[in-house]
Amino acid sequence: MSASASSPVACQAPQRPASCDLCAVRERSICADLGPRELVEVEKTMARRSVAKGRALMQEGEPNDSLYVLVQGGFRLLKHLEDGRRQITGFIFPGDFVGVRPTGASAYTAEALEDSFVCCFPHRFLEAIAERCPGVKDRLIARGQTEYHKAQDHIVLLGKKTAEERVETFLRMVAKSIGHGGDSAVTETPLPMPRQDIADYLGLRLETLSRTLASLKKQGTIRALSRRSVVLAASCE
Amino acid sequence: MSASASSPVACQAPQRPASCDLCAVRERSICADLGPRELVEVEKTMARRSVAKGRALMQEGEPNDSLYVLVQGGFRLLKHLEDGRRQITGFIFPGDFVGVRPTGASAYTAEALEDSFVCCFPHRFLEAIAERCPGVKDRLIARGQTEYHKAQDHIVLLGKKTAEERVETFLRMVAKSIGHGGDSAVTETPLPMPRQDIADYLGLRLETLSRTLASLKKQGTIRALSRRSVVLAASCE
DNA sequence: CGAGTATTTGAAGATCATCAACTGTCGTGG
């Protein structure tokens, strides 16, 4: 299936764009603020990096000095409690970025859900670029805000919603984040993360998540469900 | 102006500083990045505002075009679910600020826990100031990050901690935020918010919070407890 | 002092967690 050299395109396997011109997420990332001149410069200095499924892009507590833009794949962001309990605080999809500021101790770990590609912007280059492109810092501020707002929605979910509400909210969120174009209601939404990750995101146990999914399917909220994808019914009441 | 001329200082009642030179939180807020010239200008154009206990500084869904720096008092930040359930997503104490970006629809409501004073920086002025003081935008980015990290800690608390752990974490957090200087262990920590707010922050019911507080007191984790303050035992195990 | 609100306490019940067993899926190799 995942042929490597045979077919020229349309291949499911991770494939990074050859240049920024072809980058699928450029308009959604900080690169959108770069002028043509800066873009050329960035393309020369910026490192691209592939991260194999399960490997960490950054580790809670370890220093980090780059901003990473996710080009392809997905990541889970997670924090640990001393006794080993883990909480997933978010998921990252193409166009999103992490590491907005350099730090001596990252607040969280980022692990690849599948083989992924990222672009690395060391902050010391970024600072120089920002001087010529003021929009870059504005975009970092804006990004920080939307991350914060997403975290607040997550807080509401964990603090006030029932298991069933949490699961439905999550599924609609994923559908919106990586829903392929048009009306996400009828389309199949991929679930690139295992059940345990979803449970750790929702503050539920694996078994409770499984039962809740089964229940939503029986009710019809979920049209179809497989290990790696879901089809939701329209969201109208 | 409230009590203005009579007593020089040491008054418990809300009292806003007469000028930025006397501002207790200046070094902790964006003002720390302003040069003397900008400070003078800011002092002329910036509006100060008092907010009575219970009143909202900004409302979820309503537009907001200013950044507010809290000088004195406290605020709760909250979000509503359609059916009226509310979740408190954070508390704001002197030196903190809200409204990092102008928006057509605030993500949350900010309500005063007690009579409070804030400084308002309309974003259109802020933008002009930022051009001359590049540090301002960096500080906004940094602030966005620390808010995000606090939100992540909150997510871990709600997703993985037991009622008892939540309450203890909360109390230590407040002690650290508004703990008066030295070792917060033996000092009395004020609790400027009612029990219902604490419960809504912790994702617990009022009654569960009350019972958990009683239990922590019996165990000795809490040395003394009153409606408006608490004394914690040292945090070592 | 007294009304109204905030907080605490009690008893019963619901939701979600835990422990355990079972089933499905995927990759490997005979």
Place this chain on the structure above:
DNA sequence: CCACGACAGTTGATGATCTTCAAATACTCG
């Protein structure tokens, strides 16, 4: 191509934590 093993996910039975409903008590303010 199918069998096998390992892991991911599901289902079942029981129990703990937290919620709910109810009532008592404490505190604040006029």
